[in-house]
Amino acid sequence: MFGLARRYVKTALVYFALGLVLGAWMLVQQALGSGAHPSLVSAHTHLTLIGFMVTLIMGIAYWMFPRPAKEDMRYSPSMAEVNYWLITVGTGVRFAGETAQAIHQHPAEWALVMAGAALQLIAGFIFVWNIWTRIRSVGSQIRETRGEKF
């Protein structure tokens, strides 16, 4: 497993742990009757679904999908690196903004949430663009035409 893929997976695990801790904290708040602030529910959702699941999927895809073809002018390892920083920083900034909203309820914190969300959005589109040509058959198509089932 190469360095960038390891970084994706480890970052995903850190966000997973953070999301679980936040989930547990919200559950305690609910049990005590104060209820979880909607911004915290959003922070938890984005930590677990984007920070953990999406980041993990990206890292595993960059690691395991077929290598780019020699004539592939679209796939770029540098974009995979940019993709990593956008999803990681975007998720972190959004988490900071949503947590701050739950504490202060200051309208300026929307700027942080919007900035984080924008970075996550761009990261998502970069991933779709970058990984697209790596979804290709490397031998399995030939075996499939011979009648083999997968």
Ligand code: HEM
């Ligand atoms: C992979 C793990 C998890 C995922 C993907 C996940 C995902 C979600 C999502 C999408 C929501 C929003 C649901 C809604 O809008 O009604 C949510 C809410 C919540 N989650 Fe999690 N969650 C995970 C683990 C946990 C754990 C381990 C806990 C507690 C220990 C927890 C506690 C909560 C609480 C308290 C809420 C707020 C529910 C509400 O206010 O209706 N979550 N979670």
